[in-house]
Amino acid sequence: MVYMEKNTPQCESAHFIKTPYLEVRLDKIRDAYARLSKNFIGIEIYYAMKCNPNPEIMRTVFECGGQFEISSAVEMKKAILVGAEPKNILFSNPVKTLDDIKSAHRAGVECFAFDSYSEVDKLAEGAPGAKVYVRISIPVRKSVVASEGKFGVAIDYARELMHYARKMGLKPYGISFHVGSQMLDPESWSYAIQHSAKLISMLKRDHIHVELLDIGGGFPVCYKDVSRDNIDKISGKIIKALTKYIHGDVRIVAEPGRYLVADSGVMVSTIIGTAERFGRKWLHLDVGANNGLMEAVQTSNALEYPVFDSKKSDEKDIFVLTGPTCDSQDTIMFDVPVSADIQIGDKIYFEYAGAYTTAMSENFNGFPSPKTYVVDKKKD
Template identity: 50%
Template sequence: MTMSVPAGELGTPYLRFDLDGLDRAYRAMRDALPEARVHYAMKCNPARPILARLRELGASFEIASAAELGELRAIGVPAAEVLFSNPVKVPAHVRQAWTAGVYRFAVDSDAELDKIASAAPGAAVYVRLATTAGGSAVPSEGKFGVGPGAAARLLRGARARGLRAYGITFHVGSQMTDPGAWADAIERCAAVMTGLRRTGIRLAMLDVGGGFPARYDSDVPDLRTYAKHIRTAIDRHVPYPVELVVEPGRALVAQAGVMVATVIGVARRGGARWAHLDVGAFNGFMEALETRTALRYPVCDSRDSPRRDSFHLTGPTCDSQDTVRYSVPLSADLAVGDRVYLQVAGAYTTAYASRFNGFDPPGLRFVCSAGAP
């Protein structure tokens, strides 16, 4: 059942998003880790029906900006439930969020502690620990996070500034296919907690972040395997009970979305066949550019011919960087006007879209597939 066409686009491209698929993904996460509170990383797909459905399901949220908080408040999410997990925030956003009722803020620097002490006096802070793990399709490149020594120092510095030393967090990197990455990071968090306890600081929250993968064109470990690694590491290392938080994004929304595109051109160039779509890297598949060939969206087409041929799949702009996937098998007789369906497209697609070259971001259509597998 089609519920709404918020983008007002009758044609393609559009993201067809299955809200019941979102239900299933949320329940899988909750069933795998019932002891954790789920804070959806809304940057991944901030469409309001997705936020509203997750709210109905009992999820909370993590944000990176005041604009994201505004979206949540518009659907009635209490600000006090929201984690401001961006370790470096626009000063005015801290003030706005604090005034609205957000009281928990991530930090990984002295400058951020000063900012929060000034804009949100008395707030609770959780420190972001650096991780060293490989195996993520979108590595973190050192942008956020500090070592255990600095983490402990920052939490002591929080207390010295009249802030509450509230928790510890990390991010293993998006689309992390090694469940062991969490275990290593939790052990490091636990060491910080053990050390801090000696100075009388007891943390309330362990936020193990996001990074849980979606299944693109190859299998990924089951969420229960991730949960087992997390639980075992906590049981083994964490010195006292804390609230456990997870911040999934991709794992909740990626598989519920299919990008529906139209073939606007086919061409043979230098021995290769190209299919040109009305969606490309700039108006929807920025991650194809960002991760080069790491994320391979499963693709099929409306012609569904038994005769297959290999196509490079590219976007509508005259920019050569606009290509989504190379060497994808599609119907050999693919022609202008055919539909191409890019699956597992619910995460980091519409969220990253620009209007480059005059091509609008994809529309959004929400469907419910209740009963579907």
């Protein structure tokens, strides 16, 4: 594959590759990492590998200096395969199977998240003496891909849990939060940091010294109507809040997923059918919410990928973009301007598709998941 021209997806000339597929540009991951680390002075970066566990993507992040945040023992093994030292892995899923805890502990993982008494019991059994960090909840400010609400406890309860962890022989080590994914409100991190600082003071009075503050992920990318300088505003607020509220010897880590990889990916699909129903024009693609663009369903179609098509005609018409299955939940986006003369066999490209796409794909109705092709400017 020949790398063509900056910002021109190579996939546009790759007619011979069977769709659907995800083209990932590793140079864009390096750019995202550089932008983030420039903004996050003094903050350690742990890639939330759940959003795209492709080994070449992980290796690229690792070579940039990133470590990994994992949700399961399977993810841990993948992180180790790309070179991560188990002691540098954060097991940030607050609820784990006992088997996964044991296998991570055996491998040398030292840090585990939790937010319940029963998780403390499991950790005490499966990873005796481990460093544990409690996940707190923060008052909900709505993110685009809502992931807040399931995990996290109030700070009073978190304080009790940290006491219990100490009693059970674990090391009460840190605090974590996650503001939700594709969070557009910079204040949500400031608020959460302020909240964490309260818990740090409460624990200090109990002679528990918090050594880690994990500010989670959620950093937004430029889907439709999101400005590029958002991350500067967010990181400015984060650094300001950390400087104001967090004092002493506390390691600060962030767990970006989407921000590091979304921009690197273009999902390439082919139109397999067209229809007009009650005056609305539909394009049926070989990729849909079930086999690659699951976040369309998860956000009730609020997440809008920038889209372009292979016809590139000046005259546009408005279409619904839907997937190949028989399920009506499979629709990706409504009211999308596409070349008016588009036909079966033409291509639709979804930009910013590197995160939470292939990782969440399933083969419902027998339609295949997109393959990933990785291109790298350095190697051309």
